[in-house]
Amino acid sequence: MTRKPHKTRDTKVTSEFEHGWNDMLKGIKKLKKILDGLPEPQFSPEDHINLYTTVYNLCTQKAPNDNSEQFYKKYKEEIETYVSRTLLPLIRGKYDEFMLIELVKRWKNHKVMVRWMSRFFQYLDRFYIARRALPPLYEVGMTCFREQLYQKLHNTVNDILISLISQDRDGEQIDRTLLKNVMDIIVEIGMGITDYVNEFEACMLKDTATYYSRKASDWILKYSCPDYMLKAEECMKRERERVCHYLPGISEPKLVEMVETELLVVHANQLLEKEQSGCRALLRDEKVDDLFRICSLYHKIPQGLELVSSIFKQHVIDEGLALVNQAIETANNQVGKECGAHEQVLVRKIIELHDKHMVYLCNCFMNLSPFRKSFKEAFEIICNKNVADRSSAELLATFCDNILKKGGSEKLSDEAIEEALDKVVKLLAYVDGKDLFAEFYRKKLAHRLLCDKSASDEHERSMLTKMKQLCGGQFTSKMEGMVTDLTLAREDSAQFKRYLSILPIGIDFTVNVLNTGYWPTYRTSDLNLPAEMIRCVEAFKEYYQDKSRKRRLNWIYSLGNCNIIGNFDPKPIELVMSTYQGAVLLLFNNSDKLSYSDIKSQSNLGNDDLVRVLFTLSCAKYQILNKEPSTKMISPTDSFEFNPKFTDRMRRIVIRLPAHQERKKVVEDVDKDRRYIIDASIVRIMKSRKILSHQQLNSQIVEQLRQLFKPDFKLIKKRIEDLINREYLERDRENPTMFRYLA
């Protein structure tokens, strides 16, 4: 290219610019042709340099001949015109996907164009734009596209995109790459993700909500709960894939949340509480996988698990209470009988219930906190229900007794026993009145130990250890003492036997020496012992005196047992019975016939005991004595005679003396103890805290006594009032809801 000859100064400048601009235009035209794919030779480096130099020369002249501003304007105009006059109609002319395809193509080309143009006009970028704080050439190019084209089209584009996504959701084939490309453009054009979010994403999310809302309304009626959950799971998976394929990652959590809301939250109640297929049905039918799915899908939703866990809780409670009610009904139908078989069944069934739902808890519900809580609360209700007049504490204690005693109703292997005991302790954790359980357990333990009915020392100790771990050492200290007493007694008995063998007593007998503090209190009476027994007792007294002078022996005949050979006419039979019974029976060695009052004065037993004893000897299963009149009840006017004709096919029979109905007493004793325990707790707490509100005091007490029992808040109030009256506490003068310790 050659320079034209210089004209006058103004015109020279103008025409210089015009010349220069014409040159540029030629270059731009060439560029457009190339981009349009028309046959056109590529730019040579020389072309490039010339174009650059044109600009350079015209921009490096001194003012007012500096043409930078004009060039900048022209540059911008060129691009704007091209975009709005050429590109826009081209794109507008297409529809649906074709529009998108055109958009992608034209955008690509536009970027190339701007890049090249920037190079041609590069000189402006170096000095002009900085001087005037103007946007650089590349940015100008992008902005043009955005303002002249994209913003005019973007609603249409959004609509097309959204409809394509809808089709994708419906399972139709769409061009994912195209979508991805368009998304990339949106992000790029927006020069940041906020535009994407505000302009496209917002629409898309709205559409997503509508889409899934519609689906949900449809599916909730059509599908069972598990099937619905499968569909929901599927949808979530697809949405995630969608993001992978063509949406910016930022949309993923929002999409997922949207789907969760529409599918899972909106219809949660209707879905999970479906009659035939909802959570309760699934629990009933043991559909582990379905429950797991429900749990994992709802897990990610905040408070999503509340409904499921409360359904779980209600289910467990209902099952548990059904078992309890069954037991109550059976108990009511067997009025009068002391048969406790159904209660043992109840405990075992509750254990099974516990185990079964523990599996649900761990497998389906991933041991998550809301479910753990539901589980615990459900069993706290179940394990504190009474059956007729027996508390749950007593039932558990009886259950243990059956496992641990010889010939108990549970014939189990060692492992099975340990396992059963473990399970009992698990249930014990839910029982409010643990101290009541301890009392019943202790009474039965005493019975097992004293009547030599304990099957295994090891199991006894093992159970005590388990209880200790749950409730603390104080809980089991007495019981451990009891077991130790018996162990020592057994060791000692060998020594006593040797002592006895020297004496001419002729009766084999053992004595268990117990520490009063460990054992329950026993009623005893001033029984007149038969002469034979007196000799035994005296012998032991002497023996024991030698061993330890300081200790005082208190004889509890009510707990003794004896074996007596009855020389009946048919055959002699060994009779195993309690000492009381034996003492009465032996009176008949000296007299043939005795009246009630005779027996009473000779034996020195109280009426209560005597009636029970005589009943077992004359009116019950074995008639060792004949009663006149032969009614089925003992009355003070009766008289008794030894029955020489008595016989039985066994050579040895046990005549049991049923124990006094202790239940009421145990409950009373525990109640009394609780009063003292609460008093002591209140004083201890108030002494250290000096002043506390009623509520704080209450919660401290409950916390302190947690391992023993759950104190009734009325009882706490009563104890507080009592302590106020006894001047341990007073109400604060300023604030009567606070209590103050009085030293």
Added chain:
Amino acid sequence: MRPDRKIGSSNPMSIKANDVDLFHSASNKALMQMLGQIDEMFDNYANEKTNMIEAAGIEELCSDLKMRADDVRMLMLAWKMKGKKQGLITQDEWRRGMKALEATSLEKLEKALPGLEREVRRPLIFKDFYAFAFQYNLTEELQRTLDIYNVCLLLKIVLRSQFRPQVDSFIHFLQIQKEYMVLTLDQWMEFYRFCNEISFPELDQYDEKLAWPLLIDSFVEWLRQNNN
């Protein structure tokens, strides 16, 4: 002080020792006179032998004041006197009371009564008076509780004018319930708090989980049952 100052100098501004004495002796005299009148009144009602006003004297005093024996103002008077035992007024107690009321005669005493009542009914003082009423009625040395019969009487005298519906209800309840034979001071005071804090008969804010005594819990339960 000027060294040559003579007693009786004519400077009107100087304080004369004489005057001070006179001043003292004048107020002393008034005081003496007052005590004398008070003691005179005391003697009118007191038992000569025991030197205390006893039941008969109190009755006479009441009738002189034109009051019934169970008038709340008698109790207020006892409070003012810081009486220790009901039915007995010691000379010290009498002096204390009359002096505080500046009552040197029966008429003055009568006139002072409305003022006394106003004083006692002020909220902070009333609480103290209410507690006093209970303790004043304890007859035995170590007695800490008051039987229901006397509680009801006392409530009528002391509280009924202020909280009639609560008092009437509560008295009725106390009479028909079987659990409590006596009330402790704590229960007595808490009832007063109940009247002050809980709307009646709505019982809106009452919460048995709070620090109220069991007696009041039972009372509220009974009220709620009967209102349904």
